[in-house]
Amino acid sequence: MGRIGEFFGNPGCRPDVCQRAPIVVPNFVLESCAGKISHEEQSSVVSTSDESSTEYGTVTVGDNGWIKTSRGFTGLQKDLTDRILDRLVWIAGTEYIFFTMWAILIVWIVLGCVYGGPNVWQVVMQDGQSLQCYFWDTLLMRQQLTSAHEQKVICGIVRSRIAGFKKLARKSRLSQKVDENEVTVTDAAVDMDLSGKLPIENWYDKLANWFSIIIGSLYSMIIFWIGIIIWIACGVIPKPGENQPPYSGETTGSNPRLVKFSSTWQLYINSATAVVLLVSSMFLQNIRARHDKFISKFIVKIFAADREIEERLRIDAGDFQTANPAVKVISSKRTAGQKIIDFYADVVGTGIGVVIAIGAIVAWLSVGKVMNWDDNWWLIIGTYTGLIGFLDGFVIREVYYRIVRDEERNYEIVAQEDLELFDLLGINCPEQFNGKPPNGHKKPLDFKISTWINRLCSSQWSVVFSIIVIVALIIAASALHWTTTGQLLANTPTMIIEAFFMIVLIQAHNWADCQRRVELTALLGRRQIILHHLDRPPTVVSKEE
Incomplete structure (x- = not known):
């Protein structure tokens, strides 16, 4: 009960994360070592509710880009359940699941054509899709929260190294002051794609990219x-x-x-939105998985470049003992409502949500015989998962909106500290590598409208609205004694809005993920510029020239 008590004792916990990147010592100094220090980075997770309880964990970035942290997004030690759920998140984004879902959809369509599309046929699709989205919401929520925690840890590690670079640079020959009218010119040929586009490895990736662009657009919202x-x-x-x-x-x-x-008539739209949700959720899971894979591989390269920079600076400064400074990545302040939302998100994204889901399914199956397996029984699970999925859709959007803002803030801090290091080293940083959109870039009207819709759907008040709607639908269905009409009344509006929210969510992921890829690509580019600078004697020229 200790772990459960700890979880419920600090609901919706979003701990600050402290990082101290390990020292990189050259091989000739550590003759007993066959190579450099491993990829493991020491981290400490400090609970904002009790800063005196500091516990140390690790984060490992494998060569294949797989990021593993010993602690989860709540600050608790990961156990077997967490590792299983993390693996399921990965599996959900694979091509195998994609093809399996399409096979099921095709079989359903064929059966509908053969039997004339009876009501039971439509209800089966709705129930199946509701269950699929119910579990997919758990995986998507976990994917968002885990990725956000990992990015927070990564930012802390990078900032710790940058702080160490500054100390070492001041001790080395590079610490000589550069006249404010003079800078070191670097002609590093950094051939990097700063468009933020995901790499396409096969036809499936191409299809997923095309679908995400089409469905995640203002025009799709209008057509919907x-x-x-x-x-x-x-x-x-x-x-x-x-x-x-x-x-x-x-x-x-x-x-x-x-x-x-x-x-x-109600079943028609339920079936249509069920298909939209099924297909959209599959593509979204794939897009997220490919984005995380892209990000992880860049992080491997960034860590390798940082270790190389630190080694060269330590050799130049003759300092192989000074530890890198510890850096704390502060979690954003939240309102009481946001803490409640985060607690619910934690329940959905952890094993607790899975247990509740399994319990609901078992209860539904147990009453099947009592209800003679009739239409009402078939609709029960769809109604339950539909109402819960409706709430989950609002929560996922609200949580994701805050995650994006936090990541933008953290990477802006990293970029700013990088630029301070560039100034210290006397290097010009090309504008395209500052991780920001180019100056004077005007955003089109459809982008502005879509941004407004995203913000409207991402407010904590939108979550309150969803709860009010759910209560109203439950009252209406109860007044109709939970008949087929009553259950469809509770089902139809929620499925329509949930399908719309999936479109909004895909669009938000497209924008945020693209910006994150641009930021990390620029971050790696800045490291290549620094390495190029360290590779040759500094050449000082006048700006006036």
């Missing part, structure tokens, strides 16, 4: 809502319903043959 409006308009047209003869009339009486806004 046009489709919803058309669907609502079709509901006004009387069509054969589920009523049985004798009829009270064509469209009149208590048992008409033709009805408006029938249950079948």
Whole structure:
């Protein structure tokens, strides 16, 4: 109970992270070592609620780009459950899952064509997709939180080394002051792609890129809502319903043959949005997995370059003992509402969320016989997972928006400290390597509109709105005694909004991930410039020339 008590004792914990990069000592100094110090970086996670309880952990960056931390995003020691969930996150973004999901979708379509698309056929897709999204939300939430924690740790390690570089540079021959009118010119040929585009390795990557660009656009949002409006308009047209003869009339009486806004009409949009959610979530998981892989490989290169820079500076300064300064990466301040949201996010993104999900499924299966496995029973799990998934969609967007802002702030600090190091070394940093968009770059109108929509959907008040909607839908469904119509009433609005949120989320990931790739590419470029500077004697020329 110690771990569970620790988790619930500090709900929504987002600890500060302290880093001290290990000393890199040249081989000729450590003759007993076969090579340089390993990739392991010492880190300490300091709980903001009790700074006296400092515990040390490790983060390891493998040559394949796999990042492993001994502590998770809550500051707790990782256990077997965490490692299993991390592996599941990786598996969810693989091509095997992608092809499996498409195979299931094709089989479902074929069965619908063979049997004429009965209601049960539609409900099966909705239930299956709801369960898939229910578990995918857990994996996506965990992926976001884990990646954010890893990036915080990485920023701390890089900043610790930069602080060490500054100390060593002041002790070395490079510490000579450079006249403010003179700078060291570097002609380093850094051939790097600063577009932030993901590398394409095969047709699947190309398809995923194309889909993410198309679906994550303002035009897709517009088309989506046009489709919803058309669907609502079709509901006004009387069509054969589920009523049985004798009829009270064509469209009149208590048992008409033709009805408006029938249950079948609601099932149509539920099935359509279920397919949208299924396909979108698969592509989003793949895009995130490829982005993390890209980022990890760059981090390996950045760490290697930093170790090489430190080794050269230590040789030049003759200092092989001074430790790199410890750096604390401060977590952003949060409101009480944001802490509650983070606690819920932690529940979703940890083993607790999985246990709750499995418990709900077991309970649903256990009442199947009692309900004679009828349509209402089929809809129960879809209604439950739909309502929870509806809330999860708002929470994921709100949490991700804050994660993006924190990462931007942390990498801005890294870039600023890098530029201070450049000034100390007397190096000009080309503008394209400062990690920022070029000056004078105007953003198109559709980007501004999409940004506004993203911010609106990412507010903590949007989470409050989702809770109010859920309560209202539960009251409405209860008034209808949770009949098929009542459950569809609770299902349909949530699935529509959840599908829209998936489009918004893909768009947000596209923008944020691209910017992060640009920042890390620029970070590596700055290291190459420093290494080029250390490779040759400094040449001092006048700016006036």
